[in-house]
Amino acid sequence: MLENTAATSIGGSLTSHQRIAAGLTAALLGMFMLFGVGFAHSDVVHNTAHDTRHAFTFPCH
Numbered sequence: 001m002l003e004n005t006a007a008t009s010i011g012g013s014l015t016s017h018q019r020i021a022a023g024l025t026a027a028l029l030g031m032f033m034l035f036g037v038g039f040a041h042s043d044v045v046h047n048t049a050h051d052t053r054h055a056f057t058f059p060c061h
């Protein structure tokens with residue numbers, strides 16, 4: 001029961017539309033981190049995204 005308290009107290013005050021919007025926002029942000037930043041021209045930003053991909057064992061090369 002302890003693991004349900006956080007999700008219940010947060011999710012209980014949201015409508016299903018708000019939950020979907022939050023999920024889509026998180027997904028878009030994640031896609032931007034994986035692909036948008038990964039193809040950035042800045043080497044520092046690119047390497048950071050690249051290292052993050054490898055940290056999550058995302059296949060990239």
Ligand SMILES: [Zn+2]
Binds near residue numbers: 050054060061
């Ligand atoms: Zn790589």
